[in-house]
Amino acid sequence: MLEQLPALILLAPLFGALLIGLVGLHDRRACFPIAFASLVVSLASALGAAMRAFTGGAYNYFIGGWEEPLGISIVLRVDALNGLLLIAIAVVAVLAVIFTIRPSSEKDTDKTAYFYILFLLLCVGLFGITITGDAFNLFVLIEVSALTSYGLVAIGTSRRCKMAAFHYLLMGTVGASFYLLGVGYLYLKTGSLNIEDINTILTTNATVAQSPGIVTAFLLILVGIWIKMAFFPLYGWLPNAYSYCPSGSSCLLAPLMTKVSVYVMIRVMLSLFGLEWVFGHPGWSDLVVWLAVIAILAGSIMALAQREIKRMLCYLIVAEIGYMVGGAWLNDPNLWGLTGASYHILADALMTLCLFLFAGILFKYHGISEIGDLGGLFKKMPLTSIGFVIGALAMIGVPPTSGFFSKFYLIRGGIEGGHPEYVGALLISSLVNAVLFFRIFEIAYFGKNPADGHSHDHGHDSHGHDDHGEAASPVLREAPTYALIPLLAAAALILLLGIFNGQIIELIRTAFGNSAIVVSNLR
Amino acid sequence: MVEFLLNTVKPHFNFWVYVILMMIGLWSLIAKNNLIKKMMGLAIFQSAIILFYVSLGVKDGATIPVLDYHGEHADHNAAAKDEPAMTLPTSSAGNPADAYANPVPHVLMLTAIVVGVATLGVALALCEMIFKEFDTLEEDELLRKIKALHDDA
Amino acid sequence: MNPKLYASIAVIITGLVLLYGISDFPTFGDPRSPANSGVEGGAPSTSLYYINESYGATKVPNLVTSVLADYRGYDTMFETVVVFAAGMAIFAILRCFGRDDEAVITAPTKSSIDGDHNRIIVGTTCRLAVPVVQIFALYVVAHGHHSPGGGFQGGVMLGASFILIALAGNLNDALGRFSERSYMTLASLGIIIYAGFGVLPQVLGKNFLDFGVLEKFFLTDGPEMARSHSMLGVEIGVALTVMSIMFAIFANLSSRGTLKGGL
Numbered sequence: 001m002l003e004q005l006p007a008l009i010l011l012a013p014l015f016g017a018l019l020i021g022l023v024g025l026h027d028r029r030a031c032f033p034i035a036f037a038s039l040v041v042s043l044a045s046a047l048g049a050a051m052r053a054f055t056g057g058a059y060n061y062f063i064g065g066w067e068e069p070l071g072i073s074i075v076l077r078v079d080a081l082n083g084l085l086l087i088a089i090a091v092v093a094v095l096a097v098i099f100t101i102r103p104s105s106e107k108d109t110d111k112t113a114y115f116y117i118l119f120l121l122l123c124v125g126l127f128g129i130t131i132t133g134d135a136f137n138l139f140v141l142i143e144v145s146a147l148t149s150y151g152l153v154a155i156g157t158s159r160r161c162k163m164a165a166f167h168y169l170l171m172g173t174v175g176a177s178f179y180l181l182g183v184g185y186l187y188l189k190t191g192s193l194n195i196e197d198i199n200t201i202l203t204t205n206a207t208v209a210q211s212p213g214i215v216t217a218f219l220l221i222l223v224g225i226w227i228k229m230a231f232f233p234l235y236g237w238l239p240n241a242y243s244y245c246p247s248g249s250s251c252l253l254a255p256l257m258t259k260v261s262v263y264v265m266i267r268v269m270l271s272l273f274g275l276e277w278v279f280g281h282p283g284w285s286d287l288v289v290w291l292a293v294i295a296i297l298a299g300s301i302m303a304l305a306q307r308e309i310k311r312m313l314c315y316l317i318v319a320e321i322g323y324m325v326g327g328a329w330l331n332d333p334n335l336w337g338l339t340g341a342s343y344h345i346l347a348d349a350l351m352t353l354c355l356f357l358f359a360g361i362l363f364k365y366h367g368i369s370e371i372g373d374l375g376g377l378f379k380k381m382p383l384t385s386i387g388f389v390i391g392a393l394a395m396i397g398v399p400p401t402s403g404f405f406s407k408f409y410l411i412r413g414g415i416e417g418g419h420p421e422y423v424g425a426l427l428i429s430s431l432v433n434a435v436l437f438f439r440i441f442e443i444a445y446f447g448k449n450p451a452d453g454h455s456h457d458h459g460h461d462s463h464g465h466d467d468h469g470e471a472a473s474p475v476l477r478e479a480p481t482y483a484l485i486p487l488l489a490a491a492a493l494i495l496l497l498g499i500f501n502g503q504i505i506e507l508i509r510t511a512f513g514n515s516a517i518v519v520s521n522l523r
Numbered sequence: 524m525v526e527f528l529l530n531t532v533k534p535h536f537n538f539w540v541y542v543i544l545m546m547i548g549l550w551s552l553i554a555k556n557n558l559i560k561k562m563m564g565l566a567i568f569q570s571a572i573i574l575f576y577v578s579l580g581v582k583d584g585a586t587i588p589v590l591d592y593h594g595e596h597a598d599h600n601a602a603a604k605d606e607p608a609m610t611l612p613t614s615s616a617g618n619p620a621d622a623y624a625n626p627v628p629h630v631l632m633l634t635a636i637v638v639g640v641a642t643l644g645v646a647l648a649l650c651e652m653i654f655k656e657f658d659t660l661e662e663d664e665l666l667r668k669i670k671a672l673h674d675d676a
Numbered sequence: 677m678n679p680k681l682y683a684s685i686a687v688i689i690t691g692l693v694l695l696y697g698i699s700d701f702p703t704f705g706d707p708r709s710p711a712n713s714g715v716e717g718g719a720p721s722t723s724l725y726y727i728n729e730s731y732g733a734t735k736v737p738n739l740v741t742s743v744l745a746d747y748r749g750y751d752t753m754f755e756t757v758v759v760f761a762a763g764m765a766i767f768a769i770l771r772c773f774g775r776d777d778e779a780v781i782t783a784p785t786k787s788s789i790d791g792d793h794n795r796i797i798v799g800t801t802c803r804l805a806v807p808v809v810q811i812f813a814l815y816v817v818a819h820g821h822h823s824p825g826g827g828f829q830g831g832v833m834l835g836a837s838f839i840l841i842a843l844a845g846n847l848n849d850a851l852g853r854f855s856e857r858s859y860m861t862l863a864s865l866g867i868i869i870y871a872g873f874g875v876l877p878q879v880l881g882k883n884f885l886d887f888g889v890l891e892k893f894f895l896t897d898g899p900e901m902a903r904s905h906s907m908l909g910v911e912i913g914v915a916l917t918v919m920s921i922m923f924a925i926f927a928n929l930s931s932r933g934t935l936k937g938g939l
Contacts, residue, residue, distance in 0.1 A: 007884040014757065014871060021760075021864030025857070063750040065877075065886035070719040072726070074750040114768040121761045128754065136631055140754045143638045144761055150645055151765025159656050160669060162769070166558065166649045173565055173642050174552065180635060181572050185697060187627075188579050190718060191710040197718045205717035208710075216697025534703040542694045546687045554683035580723075582712055583705040588727070589823060590737040620727040621707040626739040627723050628711070630748055633740070634755045637828060641762030644925045648766040651932060 005049040006061040006076045009086060010127045012041035013093075017120035024113030031116040035097050038120060042127065043090035050083030054507055060133065071194035077133035081342055081511035084504065085130050085263055088346045091493065092255050092353050093123045095486035099357055100248040102482070115155055119252060122148040126260050135183045135272065136193045138264065139176060142228070146172045149257060152249035153241050164240035171237040175227030182220030186272075189213045195272050202277055209277060218278070221268055229261030229321055232295030239314040247360030250310065251486075255353040258317060259345045262324045266342060269328065270512065275338075285331040286419075292326025293425040295319065300432040308369050309359045312436065313352070316395065319429050320348050326425075327410045330417040335512060337413025340406055342508045347394065347402035347497055354391030354490040358384065361479045361487065371440055375447025380476035385444065387487035392437035394494045397430045402497035409505065537578035545571035558653065558660045562646050569639040576632045580625035588626035735900045736821045736907060744826065745907040749885045752910075753870050755828075756917050760863055763921035770933030795845065802844035809837040817915045821904065827911035831918025838923040847931055850923070856935060859920040866917030870910050 016038025024031045053059065058079035066073035078086075097119065125145030132138050150172070154165035187193055189208055190201045202209040223234075230238035242254050269278045279285055299319030306312040324344050330337030361384055362368040378385045394403035407426060414423040478484075497504065532539050548568030555561050654660055657668050702709035714721025726743050736742040744752050810833075817830030842850035876893070877886040887906035888899030896902050927935055 004878050004884070007878065011871065011875065011884070015868070018864045018868050018871075021764075021860055022868075025860055062883055063885050064746060065883045065888065066747060069722075069725060072722050073747045110773045111768055111771070114764050114771070117764045118761065118768060121757065121764070124757065134751075136634075137751050137754070140634055140638070140751050140758065143642070144754055144758055147641060147645060147758060147761045147765055150649075151761070151768045154649060154652070154765070155768040159672065162649055162652045162656060163665060163669060165769075166646065166653060169642065169646050169649065170552065170561060170565060174549075174568070177569055177572055181575065184572065184576050184579070188701060188709070188711050189715070191712070191714040191721050191723065192718050193627075193722070194719070201715060201718035205715060208715060208717070211700050213697050213701060216693060219693060535698050535701055537704045538698040538701055539695075542691055542698070545694070546691045549690060550683045550687045552683075553686060554680045556679070578704065579709075579711045581705045582707040585707070587824065588739040590731055590739065618707070618713070618724075620713075620724050623727050623739065625712045625723040626726050626743050629740045630743045630751075633744060633828060634751055637755050638758050641758050644762050644929075645765045645769070647929055648769045648925075651929060652769055655932065 002048060002052070003061070005045045005052070006078055006131060007063075008045040009042045009049060009090075009131065010124050012038045012045065013120040013123045013127070017117045017124070020113055020117050020120070024116065028112040031112050032097075032101055035116045035120055036094070039090065039094045039097055039123065042123070043087070043094055046083075046086040046090040046127075049078050050080075050087055053078045053080050053083040054510075058511070071192050071197045074137050075133035075194060075196070076131045077196070078131060079511045080507045082130045082263070082267075084342075084346060084507060085260070086127060088349050089123070089126050089130065089256060089260070092349055093119075093126075093252065095353060095357075095489055096248070096251040096255075098486045099251055099360060099483055102480075111155055114151070115248065118148045118151045118155070119249075122152065122252060122256075126256055129260055129264060133195050134193055135186060135195055135198065139180050139183060142176050142179065142264075145257065145260070146176060146228075149249075149253055152253060153245040155249065156244065156246040158244050160240070161244040161246075164237075164244045168237045168241040171227055171234070175224045175234075178220045178224030178227065180224075182217045182222075182224060185213050185217035185220065189217070195267075198272060199274055203274055215281075218268075218273055221272075222265070225261055225265045225268065226325075229258045229265070229325075230318060231321055231325055232291055232298060232318070235295075235299075235318045235321075238318060239311055242314045242317070243308065243310040247356075247364050251353060251356050251360055254313070254317060254356045255349045258321055259324075259349045259352075262321065262328070262341070262345055265325065266328050266338065266345075270338075275335075279331045285329050288329040289326050289419050289422050292322045292329065293421050295322030296326070296425040296429045300429045303436060304432060307371055309362065309371055309440075310356070310369065312371070313355050313359060316433070316436075317352060320344070320352075323406075323410060323426065323429075324348070326419075326422050327413060330410075330413045330419055330422065332413045332417030334416060335413075335509075336409050337417055338512065339505060339508055340409030340413055342511075343402075343409060343501070343505060344406035346504070347406045347494070350490055350494050350497060351391055351394045351403060354387060354487060354494060355395065357483070357487045357490060358388040358391065361483050365479055365483070366476060371443065374440060374444045377444035377447075377476060378441075381478050383484055384479050384487065387484070387491040389441070390491035390494055392433075392440070394498075396433045396437055400495065400498045402494050402501065405498055405501040405505075537581075538575070541571045541575040541578070544574065556662050558650050558662065558665075561662075562643060562650070565646070566639070566643060569635070569642075573632050573635055573639075576628045576635070580628035582621055582624055585622055585624045588623045588629065590623070733900060734903045734907070736904050738821055738823065738825075740824070741820045741826055741907060741911075742903075745910050746885075746887065746903055749874070749910065752914070753867070753874065753885075756867055756870060756914050759918055759921050760867055763863060763924055766925055766928055767933075770928045771935075772933045798844050802840050806837045806840055809833060809840065813837065813915075817911055818908070820911055821907065827914025828918055830911075831915035832922055834915065834919035835922030835926075838919075839926045842926065842930070847927060847935070851927065851935060854920075854923055856924075856927075859924045862916050863920035863924070866913045866915070866920065869913030869916065873906050873910050873913070 016034050019034050020031050058077060061076040063074045063076065122145050125141050125148060128141035129138060129145065132141060150165050150169045153168060154162050186198055189211060190198050192198050192201065202214065208214065227234045242250050245253065269275060296319045299315050299322060303312050303315035303319065306315060324341045327337040327341030327344065368374065390401065394401035397403045397407040407430065411423050411426055414426065545568055548564045548571060551564030552561055552568060555564060650660060653665065657665055659665060707713065712723055714724065726739050726747070730739055730742045731737060734742045734746055813830045813833035816825040816833060817827055820826030838850050838854050841853065873887065874885040877889045878884055880889050882889045887903040890906055891899050891902035894902050894905045896905065
C-alpha cells in the first residue's frame with residue numbers, strides 16, 4: 001500500500017473533483033466536505049511519500065508497471081526537494097480550502113460546484129507537475145493547472161476579471177507552447193521524453209549536448225517557464241489576474257502557481273539539463289542574475305506605487321520571483337543560491353498565502369481593498385492582525401521567520417558567487433518591503449477607526465460584489481473562526497519553517513546530492 | 524538563392540514551414556487588435572507546433588503505425604509477406620521497424636490537439652463574456668472602457 | 677503602430693532563434709534520426725521498442741492506441757481531465773442560472789424538428805443522418821485497436837451528432853435528448869471509468885494503470901489480452917467525457933450560458 005502513495009496524492013483530489021461533478025450540482029452542501037476530505041487524504045499521502053524520500057533517498061514509481069527500458073512509460077519521481085514541495089502544496093491547499101467554506105456571495109453559490117471542481121483539479125495539476133518524471137507529461141499537467149486557473153480567475157463577478165483572465169490565457173498558452181516546442185526539440189535530438197534518460201544522454205553524449213538544437217530547446221523551455229512564472233519582462237498578466245479574481249481563488253493561485261513554475265525551472269536546470277551543462281555556458285548566469293536584479297527592483301518600486309492591498313502583494317510576488325530566479329542562477333561554488341531559492345519556494349508559498357488570506361478576509365467580510373481604509377485594524381481585529389504581522393515580517397525578512405533565513409542563504413550565495421548587484425537588490429527590496437509594511441502598520445495602529453465617518457465606497461473599482469449581507473456597516477470585527485484558522489496556521493508554519501530551517505536546508509541539499517552531476521560541485 | 528533553397532531549406536523544409544507558420548501566429552497574437560483575431564493567431568501558433576511534432580515521426584516510405592495484423596496463425600503470416608507495401612523494409616539498413624512511422628509524435632500530438640481545443644473553448648467563452656460586458660472586442664476600446672470604469676469609481 | 681513594431685521585433689528574434697536551432701536537425705523523413713531510432717548514451721529508443729515489442733505485450737496492432745492508452749495512459753487520463761477542466765471553466769465563466777434576464781434569447785414557441793414545416797428538409801435530413809453518425813462514432817470507438825480511431829475521435833463524433841440536432845432544430849431539441857444533468861453526470865463518469873481502470877490494479881497490489889493484472893476480471897488468457905480489453909474500457913470512458921463536454925461547450929457558448937433558445 002505504501003508504494004502506492006505517490007499516485008494517491010493526485011488521485012484523491014481527482015476523484016474528489018469527479019465526485020463533486022456527480023453530486024455537487026444537486027446538493028452544493030456536499031462540495032466542501034468532499035473537497036476538504038480529498039485534500040486531507042492527499043496531504044497524508046504527500047507526507048508519507050515524502051517521508052520515504054527523506055529517509056531512503058529518491059525513488060521512482062512506474063505508471064502501468066512498465067519498468068524496462070526506461071522511458072517507455074511515464075515515471076513519477078519523488079526526491080527530497082519535490083517531497084517538501086508536495087507537502088507545501090498540500091498544506092496550502094488544505095488551508096485555502098478552509099477559507100472558502102462559506103461562499104462569498106449569494107450569486108456565487110450557483111457556481112460553488114464548479115469552483116470546487118476547478119480548485120481540486122488545479123491541485124491535481126500542481127501535484128502532478130511537482131512529481132512527474134516525464135518532460136511531456138509535465139506539459140499536460142501545466143495545461144491542467146493553467147486551464148483551471150483561467151476558470152478560477154474568471155469565475156468572479158467583477159467586470160474586469162474576464163479581461164484579466166483572457167490576457168492570462170493568451171500569455172499562459174504561449175508560455176506552455178514554448179515549453180512544448182522545447183520538449184519537441186529535446187525529443188528530436190535525443191529520442192526520449194524521460195527526464196532522467198535525457199539527462200543521461202546529455203551528460204554522456206557531448207555532440208548531442210553541444211548542438212544548437214539543444215541550446216535552443218533550453219532557451220525555449222526557459223522562456224516558456226518564465227512567462228508562466230511572470231519573470232520580469234514577461235510579468236504583465238499577473239497583477240490583473242491575481243488582484244481581480246475572487247478571494248478564494250487568489251488564496252490558492254497566488255501562493256502556488258508561480259512557485260511551482262519556479263520549481264519547474266529548478267527541476268529543468270538540475271535534473272533535465274544538469275547544472276554543469278547550464279553553467280557551462282559562460283555569460284548566461286550573469287545575464288539572468290541581472291534580469292533578476294531588474295525584476296526585484298521593478299517589482300518593489302511598482303509595489304510602492306499601489307494603493308490596493310492585493311495589487312501591492314501582486315507586485316511583491318514579481319519581486320519575489322526575481323529573488324528565486326536570481327538565486328537559482330547565482331552559480332556559486334557551494335550552491336547556496338540554489339538552496340536558498342528552493343527554500344524560498346516553500347517560505348514564499350506560506351508568506352503569500354498568509355498575506356492573501358489577510359487581504360481576502362478584509363475584502364470578503366469588510367469590503368476593504370485599499371490600504372488607507374485599514375485604520376484601527378489592530379484594535380478591532382487583534383487575531384487577524386497577528387497573522388498579518390507575522391506574514392509581513394517574513395516578507396521583510398525579520399528573524400526568526402522563514403523569510404529571514406531564505407534571504408540569508410540567498411545573500412550568502414550572492415556573496416560567494418560574486419554577484420554584489422544581486423545582494424544589493426535583495427537588501428534594497430527588503431528595505432522597500434519594510435517601508436511598505438510599516439506604513440500599513442502605522443495606519444492600522446494609529447489610523448482613525450473607519451467606523452467614524454467612513455464613507456464606504458461600494459463597488460469601488462470593479463470588485464463588484466459586496467458579499468456581506470448584514471455588514472453594510474463598515475465596523476471592523478474579528479474575522480470568523482474558519483477564516484482565522486488558516487491565517488493563524490499559515491503564520492505558525494512560517495515561524496516553524498524558520499525555526500527548523502537547518503533540517504529543511506539539509507533535506508534540500510540531499511536532493512541536490514542525489515543527482516550525481518552536482519556531487520562534485522558540492523565538494 | 525536557388526542554392527540556398529536547395530542546400531539549406533530543402534532538407535529541412537518541414538522545419539522552415541513550421542517556423543514561418545508559427546511566426547505568423549505569434550505576430551497576429553501580438554499585433555492584432557481584435558480579440559478573436561488574437562485567438563486565431565493562437566490557434567495558428569499551436570497548429571504550427573503540432574505540424575513540427577508530426578513531421579518528426581515521418582520516415583521515407585513508411586506507412587501509418589498500424590501493424591499489418593492477420594491474427595496468430597502461421598499461414599496468415601505467410602500471406603502477409605505477399606503484401607510488399609506493408610512489410611518490406613525500405614531502408615538500406617534493413618530494420619523492419621522502418622516500415623512504420625514513429626507512433627510517439629502522433630500520441631503526443633493527440634494530447635496537444637485536445638489541449639489546444641480546450642484552450643480555444645475557454646478563450647471563446649471569455650470573449651463572449653467580455654463582449655457582453657463591454658459591447659466590443661477591440662482591445663484599444665476595451666482598455667479605454669476599463670480605464671473609464673476605473674476613473675468613475 | 678506600436679504593437680505592430682513590438683510584434684515584428686519579437687517575431688524576428690524568435691524566428692531567428694528557431695532557425696538557428698534547426699540548422700543541424702536531421703533531414704525530413706530520415707528513419708535513422710534520433711527521434712525515430714534513438715541516440716547513443718541513453719536508454720534504447722522508445723519508438724523502436726513500441727514498433728517491435730508493443731504488439732507482443734498488448735495484442736493491439738494500432739500502435740498509436742496501445743501507446744496512447746497503455747504506455748502513456750497517464751498522459752491520456754490527464755488529457756481527458758483537460759477536456760473536463762475546460763468544460764468546467766467554461767461553465768464557471770458562462771453559466772447563468774436564469775437570473776440574468778438580459779442574456780436570455782427567447783426561443784420560438786414552436787420549434788421542434790417534428791412540427792416545424794419551415795425546416796422540414798433540414799429536419800428530416802438530420803433525423804436520418806444522426807443515427808448513422810452515431811453508429812459510425814461507436815464503430816470508431818470500438819475499432820480503435822485495429823484502425824485509426826479511438827475514444828477522442830469517436831467522442832467528438834458523438835458530441836457532433838447532438839450538435840447537429842441543435843443546429844438543425846433548436847437547442848431545446850438537443851437538450852431534451854441530452855440534458856445538463858446527464859452531460860455533467862456522463863462527463864464525470866467517463867473519467868471515473870478511466871481512473872477506475874487505473875485504480876483497480878492498485879487494489880490488486882500493482883501500480884496505477886497496470887492493466888495486465890486485470891486478467892481475472894476479463895477471464896482472458898494472459899495479461900496481454902487483459903491490457904487490450906482494458907484499453908477498450910478506457911477508450912469508452914474517454915468517449916463519454918469528450919462527447920458530453922463537446923456538446924456542453926456548444927450548448928453554453930451558443931446560448932451564452934442560459935441554455936435557453938440559442939441560435
